[in-house]
Amino acid sequence: MKTTKVRDYVVESLKYALNPRTIAVVGASRYPGKVGYQVIQGLKDWNFKGRIVPVNPRADTVHGLKAYPTVDAIPDDMEVDLAFVAVPSHLIKFILESCVRKKVKLVTVASSGFKEVGRGDLQDRLTQYCRDNKLPLIGPNLLGMGSPYSNFNCGFIPYLPVAGPVAMISQSGANLLAALGTSQTTRFGMSFFVGLGNKADVDFSEFVAYAGKDPNSKCVSVYIEGLDSEEAFIEASRQVAPNKPVVAIKVGGSEIGVKAAMAHTASEAGPGDSHYDRIFKQACAIRATTWQQFLDISLALGMMPPLRGDNVVMITNGGGSGLLTCDHFERSGMPMRELKDISPDLAQRIRAYMPAFGSPLNPVDIAGTANHIQYQGALKQAIRDPNVDGVMVSTCPTAITDVAAITDAVLDLKKSFGYLNKPIIAQLQGGAECDRDILRLREAGIPAYRWAEQAVDAMVALRRYAKIQESFQEKAKEVKKAS
Amino acid sequence: MKTTKVRDYVVESLKYALNPRTIAVVGASRYPGKVGYQVIQGLKDWNFKGRIVPVNPRADTVHGLKAYPTVDAIPDDMEVDLAFVAVPSHLIKFILESCVRKKVKLVTVASSGFKEVGRGDLQDRLTQYCRDNKLPLIGPNLLGMGSPYSNFNCGFIPYLPVAGPVAMISQSGANLLAALGTSQTTRFGMSFFVGLGNKADVDFSEFVAYAGKDPNSKCVSVYIEGLDSEEAFIEASRQVAPNKPVVAIKVGGSEIGVKAAMAHTASEAGPGDSHYDRIFKQACAIRATTWQQFLDISLALGMMPPLRGDNVVMITNGGGSGLLTCDHFERSGMPMRELKDISPDLAQRIRAYMPAFGSPLNPVDIAGTANHIQYQGALKQAIRDPNVDGVMVSTCPTAITDVAAITDAVLDLKKSFGYLNKPIIAQLQGGAECDRDILRLREAGIPAYRWAEQAVDAMVALRRYAKIQESFQEKAKEVKKAS
Numbered sequence: 001m002k003t004t005k006v007r008d009y010v011v012e013s014l015k016y017a018l019n020p021r022t023i024a025v026v027g028a029s030r031y032p033g034k035v036g037y038q039v040i041q042g043l044k045d046w047n048f049k050g051r052i053v054p055v056n057p058r059a060d061t062v063h064g065l066k067a068y069p070t071v072d073a074i075p076d077d078m079e080v081d082l083a084f085v086a087v088p089s090h091l092i093k094f095i096l097e098s099c100v101r102k103k104v105k106l107v108t109v110a111s112s113g114f115k116e117v118g119r120g121d122l123q124d125r126l127t128q129y130c131r132d133n134k135l136p137l138i139g140p141n142l143l144g145m146g147s148p149y150s151n152f153n154c155g156f157i158p159y160l161p162v163a164g165p166v167a168m169i170s171q172s173g174a175n176l177l178a179a180l181g182t183s184q185t186t187r188f189g190m191s192f193f194v195g196l197g198n199k200a201d202v203d204f205s206e207f208v209a210y211a212g213k214d215p216n217s218k219c220v221s222v223y224i225e226g227l228d229s230e231e232a233f234i235e236a237s238r239q240v241a242p243n244k245p246v247v248a249i250k251v252g253g254s255e256i257g258v259k260a261a262m263a264h265t266a267s268e269a270g271p272g273d274s275h276y277d278r279i280f281k282q283a284c285a286i287r288a289t290t291w292q293q294f295l296d297i298s299l300a301l302g303m304m305p306p307l308r309g310d311n312v313v314m315i316t317n318g319g320g321s322g323l324l325t326c327d328h329f330e331r332s333g334m335p336m337r338e339l340k341d342i343s344p345d346l347a348q349r350i351r352a353y354m355p356a357f358g359s360p361l362n363p364v365d366i367a368g369t370a371n372h373i374q375y376q377g378a379l380k381q382a383i384r385d386p387n388v389d390g391v392m393v394s395t396c397p398t399a400i401t402d403v404a405a406i407t408d409a410v411l412d413l414k415k416s417f418g419y420l421n422k423p424i425i426a427q428l429q430g431g432a433e434c435d436r437d438i439l440r441l442r443e444a445g446i447p448a449y450r451w452a453e454q455a456v457d458a459m460v461a462l463r464r465y466a467k468i469q470e471s472f473q474e475k476a477k478e479v480k481k482a483s
Numbered sequence: 484m485k486t487t488k489v490r491d492y493v494v495e496s497l498k499y500a501l502n503p504r505t506i507a508v509v510g511a512s513r514y515p516g517k518v519g520y521q522v523i524q525g526l527k528d529w530n531f532k533g534r535i536v537p538v539n540p541r542a543d544t545v546h547g548l549k550a551y552p553t554v555d556a557i558p559d560d561m562e563v564d565l566a567f568v569a570v571p572s573h574l575i576k577f578i579l580e581s582c583v584r585k586k587v588k589l590v591t592v593a594s595s596g597f598k599e600v601g602r603g604d605l606q607d608r609l610t611q612y613c614r615d616n617k618l619p620l621i622g623p624n625l626l627g628m629g630s631p632y633s634n635f636n637c638g639f640i641p642y643l644p645v646a647g648p649v650a651m652i653s654q655s656g657a658n659l660l661a662a663l664g665t666s667q668t669t670r671f672g673m674s675f676f677v678g679l680g681n682k683a684d685v686d687f688s689e690f691v692a693y694a695g696k697d698p699n700s701k702c703v704s705v706y707i708e709g710l711d712s713e714e715a716f717i718e719a720s721r722q723v724a725p726n727k728p729v730v731a732i733k734v735g736g737s738e739i740g741v742k743a744a745m746a747h748t749a750s751e752a753g754p755g756d757s758h759y760d761r762i763f764k765q766a767c768a769i770r771a772t773t774w775q776q777f778l779d780i781s782l783a784l785g786m787m788p789p790l791r792g793d794n795v796v797m798i799t800n801g802g803g804s805g806l807l808t809c810d811h812f813e814r815s816g817m818p819m820r821e822l823k824d825i826s827p828d829l830a831q832r833i834r835a836y837m838p839a840f841g842s843p844l845n846p847v848d849i850a851g852t853a854n855h856i857q858y859q860g861a862l863k864q865a866i867r868d869p870n871v872d873g874v875m876v877s878t879c880p881t882a883i884t885d886v887a888a889i890t891d892a893v894l895d896l897k898k899s900f901g902y903l904n905k906p907i908i909a910q911l912q913g914g915a916e917c918d919r920d921i922l923r924l925r926e927a928g929i930p931a932y933r934w935a936e937q938a939v940d941a942m943v944a945l946r947r948y949a950k951i952q953e954s955f956q957e958k959a960k961e962v963k964k965a966s
Binding site for chain 2: 038042159170173175178185253255257259292318319330335398400430432434450451453454
């Protein structure tokens with residue numbers, strides 16, 4: 001149901017959604033195929049430290065834990081932060097009433113059978129009840145949520161992500177699962193994640209506002225099928241954007257997609273795609289087009305400072321990756337500049353670290369024979385130059401390339417020159433040794449990718465975010481001047 | 484140097500570049516840092532079955548093999564198919580002369596120091612000498628070449644790709660290495676590969692023509708920085724295209740890229756990017772934009788029949804991946820159609836394999852609870868429908884999804900219905916179990932990808948290829964009618 005503003009009582013309660021001291025699982029089940037079984041298994045498997053209270057009218061124990069027949073039967077001295085509800089839709093009202101009596105802080109409803117199957121009336125009645133009683137409701141038809149920082153994996157979810165900078169707020173369950181799955185295999189670090197489902201009550205806006213305050217979240221990434229409450233989203237995003245980047249992907253813009261989104265998470269057949277361009281512009285959010293891009297730029301924005309000017313220098317041992325890079329920069333509206341146009345002596349200084357047949361244009365091709373000493377030297381010259389705003393480094397393994405040694409040089413670069421606050425982004429185009437070092441770089445907080453175009457998308461997003469920050473600073477100045 | 488036509492004597496000799504019985508390594512070295520050492524090491528490491536003959540004036544043995552001081556000194560009864568040359572550029576002329584005397588079938592020159600450093604004059608003189616003597620020359624400034632089908636890995640190359648359908652003809656060494664590296668880790672199968680370098684003599688066109696005849700090559704993929712001989716390329720590609728798809732990526736189109744390409748492989752600062760659109764159109768080649776796309780569509784075109792109509796049905800357990808898919812189809816100019824518009828009863832028949840809350844639009848969302856039996860049923864209904872031209876299948880693992888069982892169902896689908904000659908493409912969006920099954924599918928000849936947009940790019944390329952084939956068939960009909 002639509003909200004026009006970010007509701008403070010909701011934002012305040014969301015900490016209980018991601019780090020509850022006590023969670024009641026209503027519909028806890030003894031049968032492994034059931035959500036009410038899986039959720040408790042997940043909590044245990046991932047070492048949740050809080051208390052789990054199963055609620056089941058037909059069992060004394062579930063998963064070896066004492067079960068209570070109803071929420072009302074939970075002892076008074078046992079405060080419940082979060083109720084996770086997985087019971088048939090016609091029973092939800094009864095559960096919500098008991099949660100209000102129990103003074104539960106927050107309810108999440110996993111069950112489906114609401115607006116996505118034409119029962120919008122039921123969903124709206126329940127939402128109104130929750131709002132009247134200031135009981136925030138997440139879902140229904142939701143996948144789950146969690147945070148690696150609190151070992152909390154709650155829902156229908158086979159993975160907990162690795163800990164990291166990205167808050168992932170998703171309408172879709174499936175795509176959230178995809179991001180969670182690749183979090184482990186690609187070291188895509190998350191601060192928390194939530195699959196909102198039908199978002200009857202709690203909406204994007206309130207999770208965005210919460211992420212803005214969460215110290216572990218450095219980038220707020222939002223997957224949208226339909227925005228019911230545009231004003232609230234814009235408000236929340238604009239409040240967060242001066243301090244943390246907001247990334248958005250909007251799907252279901254295609255003709256058939258509009259119908260499919262309705263069927264999937266009960267999103268209204270909304271206006272066209274350009275409408276969302278305007279919304280994201282107003283919201284000061286950075287829009288991604290493809291899923292790969294969504295993940296790639298979120299990681300970079302979560303790990304690196306903004307790119308404060310257009311002068312990116314690329315050091316590579318492969319001319320081809322350099323060409324893919326400069327083509328994609330130009331395609332993205334941010335053409336690279338030659339070294340001589342960036343800084344008069346830079347080419348001269350980098351020359352010392354490359355053979356005669358290398359190319360000191362930009363991308364700087366230090367040639368297939370380059371070793372880690374040459375990388376180190378060239379990278380150092382580039383990042384120290386006051387006219388250089390950011391550095392791109394690319395490794396293309398030849399038979400004589402020591403990929404690990406070059407990666408070490410990149411890690412040193414961040415350690416030694418991190419204080420300059422300039423983004424460093426890596427491309428490693430090769431086999432298993434490159435995949436391994438992509439993970440090593442990501443673990444150390446350096447965005448690293450397999451292909452040139454991914455790295456360029458990331459760098460361009462860092463530039464876009466710098467411009468968003470600048471626009472806020474300018475507005476602040478104008479306000480100051482005027483007053 | 485420019486050629487206007489595909490030269491038959493060159494095409495004829497290229498089998499010796501990829502499967503020589505005897506290879507002479509001129510500049511064979513005892514020092515591990517040298518190309519002349521690496522190349523022999525590579526041949527041995529990958530179990531090359533032919534004879535290796537080192538040529539080194541200062542060593543009796545290299546790598547434990549008898550060495551000869553010059554090419555002339557190789558005994559008369561030892562026929563040399565291929566000479567791999569890695570000596571300084573000023574000595575090349577002398578080596579070429581001895582190769583002509585020895586009646587070597589083909590020469591590859593790895594050495595740099597030619598057009599890419601301003602010595603175009605030297606390069607042209609050597610090329611003319613080779614042409615006058617009908618000795619095809621690959622390179623100079625080349626990376627190497629090889630084929631997993633002949634255990635032949637020749638050059639500066641740490642990997643041999645896995646055997647498969649894609650002939651990879653690359654101007655750049657670095658990007659070729661990238662493709663070779665990921666070949667092993669992602670099961671991107673190749674029939675052969677070559678890094679052309681400066682392509683002084685042998686050009687794209689002749690390798691394209693060779694790939695057209697090579698039975699292991701099902702898709703011909705070409706990475707271009709600059710085309711010197713446009714007519715020859717168009718001729719070769721048009722000859723191949725009716726029977727095998729040709730995929731092309733052209734880089735260095737950006738302003739700075741034009742200069743960088745010149746420095747890298749001595750490509751002339753050529754005309755702009757739209758010029759290449761026209762060339763590829765004339766050549767009936769399918770153009771890729773990004774490197775990821777280049778690999779993704781090459782794999783699909785190498786593995787799957789063309790998509791003979793626009794009716795693609797997608798079966799998914801994740802609504803979100805369905806939305807990403809239909810958005811990207813629309814973005815690519817090939818919007819999906821609803822099931823009811825494809826085939827009147829299909830939705831009805833698929834309904835049997837999904838819960839009530841699934842969606843029988845298209846993408847068909849058989850819901851997060853779907854098991855392999857439901858996948859199997861839905862996929863079978865889709866592929867057997869005579870109005871369906873191709874099938875897309877997507878797995879998004881929830882806590883209860885048996886990814887391996889669903890993959891088995893997809894493998895069965897190909898076995899049982901492969902005779903229908905309809906493309907099947909898979910998306911597996913998740914963690915390690917998905918990555919593993921992507922490899923399993925690829926090994927069985929089914930293009931499988933991590934993200935929706937990759938799978939869509941692949942399917943769209945199969946449609947483009949069908950249209951290319953149709954245009955040839957129509958022309959053939961017209962010719963027949965006219966005669």
